[in-house]
Each structure stands twice: as structure tokens, then as C-alpha cells.
Amino acid sequence: MFRTSTASVLASSARMLRQPLSNSTSTAAAPFMVRYKNAAAAAATTRLFSISSSTMSPPPPPQYSSSASTTADAERHPRVLVTGSLGQLGSGLVKELRAMYGNENVVASDIRKAPDEFMASGPFVYADVMNYSMLERIVVDWRIDWVVHYSALLSAVAEKNPALALSVNMAGFQNVLELAKVHRLRLYSPSTIGAFGPSTPKINTQDLTIMRPNTIYGITKLHNELLGEYYREKFGVDFRSARYPGILSADTPPGGGTTDYAVDIFHHAIRHGHYNCFLSKDTRLPMMYLTDCIKGTVDHLTHPTPLPQSVYNIAAVSFTPEELTKEIQKHLPHFTISYPDSAGIDFRQAIADSWPSSLDDSMARRDFGWKEEYGLEKMVKTMLNKIQAQVEAEKKSANNDSTTAAMAA
Numbered sequence: 001m002f003r004t005s006t007a008s009v010l011a012s013s014a015r016m017l018r019q020p021l022s023n024s025t026s027t028a029a030a031p032f033m034v035r036y037k038n039a040a041a042a043a044a045t046t047r048l049f050s051i052s053s054s055t056m057s058p059p060p061p062p063q064y065s066s067s068a069s070t071t072a073d074a075e076r077h078p079r080v081l082v083t084g085s086l087g088q089l090g091s092g093l094v095k096e097l098r099a100m101y102g103n104e105n106v107v108a109s110d111i112r113k114a115p116d117e118f119m120a121s122g123p124f125v126y127a128d129v130m131n132y133s134m135l136e137r138i139v140v141d142w143r144i145d146w147v148v149h150y151s152a153l154l155s156a157v158a159e160k161n162p163a164l165a166l167s168v169n170m171a172g173f174q175n176v177l178e179l180a181k182v183h184r185l186r187l188y189s190p191s192t193i194g195a196f197g198p199s200t201p202k203i204n205t206q207d208l209t210i211m212r213p214n215t216i217y218g219i220t221k222l223h224n225e226l227l228g229e230y231y232r233e234k235f236g237v238d239f240r241s242a243r244y245p246g247i248l249s250a251d252t253p254p255g256g257g258t259t260d261y262a263v264d265i266f267h268h269a270i271r272h273g274h275y276n277c278f279l280s281k282d283t284r285l286p287m288m289y290l291t292d293c294i295k296g297t298v299d300h301l302t303h304p305t306p307l308p309q310s311v312y313n314i315a316a317v318s319f320t321p322e323e324l325t326k327e328i329q330k331h332l333p334h335f336t337i338s339y340p341d342s343a344g345i346d347f348r349q350a351i352a353d354s355w356p357s358s359l360d361d362s363m364a365r366r367d368f369g370w371k372e373e374y375g376l377e378k379m380v381k382t383m384l385n386k387i388q389a390q391v392e393a394e395k396k397s398a399n400n401d402s403t404t405a406a407m408a409a
């Protein structure tokens, strides 16, 4: 049941993500050097990873000569595996965990090739969450203690490919949950506001309420919540989950969710001065800035004692596209926005309409001290500043390129 791995699903997964599949026959078996940048890595300077020619054999963990290897087990930092670490949320979380526990103690993974700077900051391995043996090999080889499970297909992508969403979101989760049971791992796997449904009370939605999701994303996530709770009760698995709202980030692009408009709008505002929104102007949804999401996740993940419940709502701010536009216009008065007319309603409107507009997260505040730092005003200012800086850097780099080309001609 848990060992799902079929060529067709994998091929479909790779196509969906517009990435080539890792191919066992094309992967070179040569070792290569990885240089670490931060302080924790300074002691270890450079390390060797050998890339295996078999997809069943991830690179072996490095042999440490630093203090980490001589520290008693009881005192050592937890070793954390992050799945889906190249997505919108994963890279920021990996960075934060590496700063806390040392680069070598946080193993990032995904089914896509990592950018150079990501490879340079610590261990990265290929891990397809639909392959139980592959995951188990990583857990054993790297002596993993905790898994943060971020691999998933988000709401809009899942709705376009329900079969793949069932495989990645459910079978993938079942694999990591079973691993958590067998190897006594702590498992953090986020849920979503998408796990609620149209019959859920919309305002200040509580942790425990009516849950009848009508999207494939929501169904898979609710399945995961319930299964995680079952494993916690039945087998004592330390399963932790928070229902994230829509997450805004400037550095990493969103992965195909219904709340993506709240990121896209900033790029369009700065680059084009206009945005065609795919949601109606009064669609109110809960949202959060990435920094808050990472902090809340780390606080939840690292909470030392068992928590009274497995799954928590966490929330920061709720707004509509119209309210967000007004806040952006305080900084960019000429920015304009248009909304779909009745003939052009986007399929994501129905998804958004089935979700709550605000959450009650008092249990998370009580149990692990959840508290957001970013309200609408601070979030908008930060997003605009960061994206403006990116645009200026792009212009500078384009100018340098054209100067170099002109000099070469």
C-alpha cells in the first residue's frame, strides 16, 4: 500500500513539473565536491559526495571530522530531511534549519535539479516521495530524526491532474508517515485552508469544524490530517501539522495555488503597472508572509513536548484583492487592476469560494506561541521593496551583458 512507484506516474509527475526525470542510466557515478558557505560548515570545509548510478542509492552521508561527529548522540542536533525543498516554502525553511542545526544536519531533497547556490549550502539528494525504499534509504544512511514533508501538488495544479495529486499528496504522505512509524521520526507535514469546504463556517473557522472539501487538493490534505492523527493515536507517531493560509513570498515563486494572485500582483504592479486578477475583487482569503510561515513552522516543529493536538490553524491576516490593491496603490498610485467579468470566471474562483475567509488560530497561539509579525501594511511594503530590488538587479545585469556584448563585437 505504501510502496507506490510506477513509471507512468513518475513520468506524469515530471511532465507536470516541467522537469526531466532523474534517470538512473544517465546519472554520472563520479563524486564531486560541494563547498559549504556558512559558519557551521567552516569546520568541515569541503566534503565529498558520491552520486550513485542507481536511483535506489542516494549519495552516502559525508564522513565528518568536525565536532559534530564526536558529540554524544544525546547532545547532537536533530538531523532533518526536508522533502519538496525546492518549492516556494522549502528553500527558506532549509536555510533557517541549517542556521539552527548546522548545514550537515539538514538534508534537502526534491525531484528537480537544485540551483548552484542551494547545492553549495548543504546536502541535497534526489528523493521521490512516491518511492518508499528510496526515502527509507535516505533516512537510514543519513540517520534522520525529523522529516518536514513539503512535497505536494497545490490546489490549482492538483485540480488539473487529480490522479497525480492523489499519488503525490496521498501515497507520498503515506510513505513518510509509515517511515515515521518504523524509524520513530518526528513528522511535520503542513495542511491547508483547502482542507475545509463550502459547508465549513467561513468566518473565524475553528480547528475542529465541519470539513467536507470539494477539491482534490483539500481531499488529499484532509486524508493526511486524519491519517496522521490515527498514527499518532495508534502508533505514537509524533505527527505535527498546521493548516497554512496562502503564503506570500518575493524570493521564491508560488507553486500553483489559488492564492498565487497575491504574489503575482506585486510583480505585475512593479513591472507593468497593471494586473488582471483571476479572482473577484471581494474574495476574502487568509494569507501570511513567508517569514511568519517559516517562524511558525520552526516553533511548531521544535516544540519540545508533545502538543495536545496534531493539527492547528495558523493565520496572520485576511484580505480581498481590492483591499490588497488599495494598499499597493499607497506606494504605486498609478497601479491598476481588472477582474474577470461574468463570462470569464476562472476555475480558481470556485476553489477560493469553498475556503474560509478567516481562521481562529487561538489554539496554536496557546500551545506553541504562534504569533505573526506581518500585517497587510508591512507585508505589502516588504514585497514591493524586495521585488523592486530584483527588478533593478535584473536591469543592471542586462546592462552589463549588453556592454560586454558591445565590447566583444
Ligand SMILES: NC(=O)c1ccc[n+]([C@@H]2O[C@H](COP(=O)([O-])OP(=O)(O)OC[C@H]3O[C@@H](n4cnc5c(N)ncnc54)[C@H](O)[C@@H]3O)[C@@H](O)[C@H]2O)c1
Binding pocket: 013, 017, 083, 084, 085, 086, 087, 088, 089, 090, 110, 111, 112, 127, 128, 129, 130, 149, 150, 151, 152, 153, 154, 168, 172, 190, 191, 192, 193, 243, 244, 245, 246, 247, 248, 253, 254, 255, 256, 257, 259
Ligand atoms: N504555498 C502556499 O501558499 C501553501 C499554502 C498552504 C499549504 N501549503 C503546503 O505547504 C507545502 C509546501 O508548499 P509549496 O508552496 O512549497 O509547494 P511547491 O509546489 O512550491 O513545491 C512543492 C515541491 O514538491 C516537489 N515534488 C513534486 N512531486 C514530488 C515527488 N513525487 N517527490 C518529491 N517531491 C516532489 C516539487 O518539485 C516542488 O519543489 C505543501 O504541502 C503545500 O500543500 C502551501
